[in-house]
Amino acid sequence: SKSKQDILRLLKSDEYISGQSMANQLGISRTSVWKSIKALKAEGYQITSVPNKGHRLIAPPGYINQTALEVLVEHSEVFGHIEYLQTVDSTQNIAFKMLDIYDSAFVVVSEEQTKGRGRFNRDWASPKQRGLYISLVLRPDVPLTDIIRFNLFISLAISRSIDETFNLPSGIKWPNDIYINNKKVCGFLTEVVSEGNAVNAVVCGIGINIFKDAALSSLPKATSIEAEMAEGESLDTDVFIKTLFKNLEHYYDLFLKHSFTAIRDEWKAKSIIFDKYLKISETGDSYMARALDINEDGFLEVVDENGRLRKVISADIEL
Numbered sequence: 001s002k003s004k005q006d007i008l009r010l011l012k013s014d015e016y017i018s019g020q021s022m023a024n025q026l027g028i029s030r031t032s033v034w035k036s037i038k039a040l041k042a043e044g045y046q047i048t049s050v051p052n053k054g055h056r057l058i059a060p061p062g063y064i065n066q067t068a069l070e071v072l073v074e075h076s077e078v079f080g081h082i083e084y085l086q087t088v089d090s091t092q093n094i095a096f097k098m099l100d101i102y103d104s105a106f107v108v109v110s111e112e113q114t115k116g117r118g119r120f121n122r123d124w125a126s127p128k129q130r131g132l133y134i135s136l137v138l139r140p141d142v143p144l145t146d147i148i149r150f151n152l153f154i155s156l157a158i159s160r161s162i163d164e165t166f167n168l169p170s171g172i173k174w175p176n177d178i179y180i181n182n183k184k185v186c187g188f189l190t191e192v193v194s195e196g197n198a199v200n201a202v203v204c205g206i207g208i209n210i211f212k213d214a215a216l217s218s219l220p221k222a223t224s225i226e227a228e229m230a231e232g233e234s235l236d237t238d239v240f241i242k243t244l245f246k247n248l249e250h251y252y253d254l255f256l257k258h259s260f261t262a263i264r265d266e267w268k269a270k271s272i273i274f275d276k277y278l279k280i281s282e283t284g285d286s287y288m289a290r291a292l293d294i295n296e297d298g299f300l301e302v303v304d305e306n307g308r309l310r311k312v313i314s315a316d317i318e319l
């Protein structure tokens, strides 16, 4: 709720703050202050309350916080609504069902997915409260062919957010993954509702592994942010989601206004597929190749073992 969000903001200052002072500042009753503090504690916020001094936030919850996400969306210039859920089959499915309810952009987040999906209907492991599972619903007025370009902007937004928050060297594995130290920490999937060549809605599902989990250990090429961080470093999910939203909105805005040229150098610098031999699988075809460049339209230019130049639109790539 609104007062819960305001109280969280006040509790984040370094000083103790009394219930009465919060009530006065926010123009609400002490009872509702107390109720909000209780609710925040239930969400996992560690708040100390000392008589005659007041309350203070000691630590954020061990998982992404609902209230913090709601605050972000409330201040967002892009998203108008957030649907925060405990468990769903797939946030993509929920987002599609909600397309008729909201005209504007919105997000669907769930703490767990029982049938999280990747590309080509592959599974996306989504253990409870271990990762961020989010679907962004956007309504850009662009032709269908621009979706390849959309993915390039989004990948940069995610990768930069990981670097900025955790100081980790993440890289983009074209077309749909983010890697750290040769392991997949994030995958995203862009699905579209279109009429002819016009995009009606983009539903971009992003899965980011944040905490270590047994479900990830069983996937040979998967990792999490926690697993890649130095021992003893603290992992602040509030800072991460804030940075992520800032970058998603920034790069989405760039996508609407500019061609790929605007970010091409930056994107190439973060890409991990150049100067390597890759196994490329396109529908019904699989070959070894070396990536040379990415062109203005977002097509990958590769040279295969027979020296033939090829353009790849979308494929599976093995490093």
Ligand code: BTX
Binding pocket: 089, 090, 091, 092, 093, 113, 115, 116, 117, 118, 119, 120, 122, 123, 124, 125, 126, 132, 133, 134, 135, 176, 177, 184, 185, 186, 187, 188, 189, 204, 205, 206, 207, 208, 209, 216, 219, 221, 222, 223
């Ligand atoms: P993808 O098809 O590139 O990746 C799926 C493959 O990656 C799987 O076949 C498996 O080998 C591996 N994998 C599965 N789970 C994980 C994981 N948690 N971490 C690393 N590797 C994994 C990429 O598809 C797109 C994934 C999008 C997921 C988001 S979550 C929110 C939204 N809702 C939903 O159902 N999907 C999206």
